[in-house]
Amino acid sequence: MEKEVRVRFAPSPTGPFHIGGARSALFNYLLAKKSKGKLILRIEDTDLERSSRESEENIKAALRWLGLDWDEGIDVGGPHAPYRQTERLELYRQYAQQLLAAGQAYYCYCTDEELEAERQSLLKEGKMPRYMGRCRDLSPEQQAAFESEGRKPTIRFRVPEHQEIAVRDLVRGTVVFDSDNIGDFVIMKSDGLPTYNFAVVIDDHAMNITHVIRAEEHLSNTPRQCLIYDALNFPQPVFGHISLILGKDHTKMSKRHGATSVDQYRRLGYLPEAIVNFLALLGWAPPGEQEIFSKDELIAAFSMDRVAKNPAVFDLDKLNWIDQHYIRRLSVEEFYELAKPHLREKGYITGRETGKELEWLQRVTATAQEHVAYGAQIPAAVSLYFEDEFPLEDEEAKAVLCDPAVPAVMENFLRELAKAEPEDAPSVKAVFKTVQKATGLKGKAVFMPVRVALTGKQHGPELAAIIPLLGEKRCRKRIEASLAKAGVKVNF
RNA sequence: GGCGCUAUGGUCAAGAGGCUAAGACGUCGCCCUCUCAAGGCGAAAUCAUGGGUUCGAUUCCCAUUAGCGCUACCA
Numbered sequence: 001m002e003k004e005v006r007v008r009f010a011p012s013p014t015g016p017f018h019i020g021g022a023r024s025a026l027f028n029y030l031l032a033k034k035s036k037g038k039l040i041l042r043i044e045d046t047d048l049e050r051s052s053r054e055s056e057e058n059i060k061a062a063l064r065w066l067g068l069d070w071d072e073g074i075d076v077g078g079p080h081a082p083y084r085q086t087e088r089l090e091l092y093r094q095y096a097q098q099l100l101a102a103g104q105a106y107y108c109y110c111t112d113e114e115l116e117a118e119r120q121s122l123l124k125e126g127k128m129p130r131y132m133g134r135c136r137d138l139s140p141e142q143q144a145a146f147e148s149e150g151r152k153p154t155i156r157f158r159v160p161e162h163q164e165i166a167v168r169d170l171v172r173g174t175v176v177f178d179s180d181n182i183g184d185f186v187i188m189k190s191d192g193l194p195t196y197n198f199a200v201v202i203d204d205h206a207m208n209i210t211h212v213i214r215a216e217e218h219l220s221n222t223p224r225q226c227l228i229y230d231a232l233n234f235p236q237p238v239f240g241h242i243s244l245i246l247g248k249d250h251t252k253m254s255k256r257h258g259a260t261s262v263d264q265y266r267r268l269g270y271l272p273e274a275i276v277n278f279l280a281l282l283g284w285a286p287p288g289e290q291e292i293f294s295k296d297e298l299i300a301a302f303s304m305d306r307v308a309k310n311p312a313v314f315d316l317d318k319l320n321w322i323d324q325h326y327i328r329r330l331s332v333e334e335f336y337e338l339a340k341p342h343l344r345e346k347g348y349i350t351g352r353e354t355g356k357e358l359e360w361l362q363r364v365t366a367t368a369q370e371h372v373a374y375g376a377q378i379p380a381a382v383s384l385y386f387e388d389e390f391p392l393e394d395e396e397a398k399a400v401l402c403d404p405a406v407p408a409v410m411e412n413f414l415r416e417l418a419k420a421e422p423e424d425a426p427s428v429k430a431v432f433k434t435v436q437k438a439t440g441l442k443g444k445a446v447f448m449p450v451r452v453a454l455t456g457k458q459h460g461p462e463l464a465a466i467i468p469l470l471g472e473k474r475c476r477k478r479i480e481a482s483l484a485k486a487g488v489k490v491n492f
Numbered sequence: 493g494g495c496g497c498u499a500u501g502g503u504c505a506a507g508a509g510g511c512u513a514a515g516a517c518g519u520c521g522c523c524c525u526c527u528c529a530a531g532g533c534g535a536a537a538u539c540a541u542g543g544g545u546u547c548g549a550u551u552c553c554c555a556u557u558a559g560c561g562c563u564a565c566c567a
Contacts, residue, residue, distance in 0.1 A: 012567045189565040196567045220562030289515045315503045318517040447526030459528035
């Protein structure tokens with residue numbers, strides 16, 4: 001029987017959930033689903049200083065929002081619980097003791113100052129700063145002496161000399177390291193908590209992880225982990241180190257590149273399907289030319305051997321394009337739900353509208369659906385329906401209203417408008433036809449003044465769409481006000 | 493500094509010894525159109541450099557360069 005594929009996503013809850021983390025989670029998710037395996041969510045919270053429950057909640061909320069659910073782990077439980085590293089300390093201690101007993105690890109009593117001094121002197125000699133093994137062969141008497149000074153030891157792993165360490169990597173092939181470049185590293189901190197490199201091995205083994213798919217920044221740490229697998233006689237999983245996501249300036253994505261956390265994109269009104277689609281295409285290429293993928297299509301098409309080795313720059317333009325695509329697929333109601341928080345923030349709505357009012361709001365927002373890339377752009381796209389007071393955009397706009405034909409256009413337009421009270425685009429067009437006939441003017445000479453008078457701007461959505469939504473009354477008021485602003489006198 | 497990873501248009505990228513070097517985003521142009529978008533059509537734009545290997549290299553090897561990562565009692 002084929003061994004079940006078991007992958008994990010193991011974030012540290014130390015801040016906002018980064019878009020890069022989301023991609024790691026996504027690739028793990030896709031691999032799990034593709035191979036009908038399991039995805040485990042484990043929380044690596046051994047850094048007490050930086051970890052927080054709030055951040056853990058953030059991660060879970062973001063994963064759920066993206067639709068990346070997990071089979072075992074935090075919240076959902078499973079046969080290998082608990083899934084939070086700070087709740088598994090006994091396990092790490094046992095294995096640390098085992099290594100200690102076997103002489104594969106030892107207590108180190110060096111202080112920060114001593115280590116720093118060693119580092120500096122090595123640096124001065126032009127050598128690589130690494131732990132030189134000062135406490136490697138301490139006698140029991142020496143240990144006792146340090147203990148009586150009140151020093152709290154760490155436990156270091158005894159790195160074997162002259163050993164070649166080969167990491168089997170699904171995306172990079174086999175990468176070889178030399179153990180001589182690795183100093184004896186800490187596996188248990190003086191506060192009794194394990195370090196990342198230690199805990200990750202213990203847990204991945206305990207949880208029967210078969211594939212470790214994670215960001216490339218961990219590749220250089222992997223030989224350390226391999227050493228621990230070997231020392232403990234654990235079989236090694238297959239690794240897959242996916243490249244980093246870079247900002248526009250080709251450095252690692254950070255705050256100054258704009259939004260970097262999943263939550264920021266959620267708040268900006270991006271759709272989770274779009275983020276997933278975009279992230280999948282960042283560092284993975286489908287065999288064909290398809291760009292838009294539903295989650296099921298991604299699962300069907302995904303494979304690790306089409307994961308790119310090179311880092312990818314986060315392209316906001318493309319995300320916007322993809323998001324726009326998904327936005328267009330929304331129903332009127334769904335799109336209105338997306339718009340709601342943004343409209344409320346602008347003070348355009350209370351969010352509690354019902355009946356006719358709600359219907360009108362839905363029609364208004366629907367006009368923006370083809371034109372926005374994400375939710376936060378909606379208010380600007382519909383502001384003209386909410387703001388009756390507006391300035392004339394510029395001198396050019398004003399000039400449009402000062403054309404000698406304008407009074408006649410407006411008189412005719414308002415008369416026909418009152419007569420027809422158009423409810424839809426065709427009837428508005430009929431109104432314009434009549435006005436054109438009556439004034440003997442071409443389309444543009446009629447449309448432009450009306451547009452400027454109605455919105456203050458020379459650009460905007462189709463007038464045939466705007467006018468029925470504004471209604472005859474508001475149209476009249478706006479036209480009168482705009483003409484006054486331009487200093488044009490008309491007697492209606 | 494050491495070790496490691498990476499290198500095709502502005503960006504995501506296909507390619508896996510011989511191709512007019514796909515496709516997408518973006519950009520530009522044209523069409524549509526009251527305008528702006530959207531949409532349709534089209535265009536410009538790429539194999540980092542230097543050595544090998546080979547009849548032939550974007551593709552394989554080696555150097556250089558550049559970017560990134562690791563080198564923590566962070567993950």
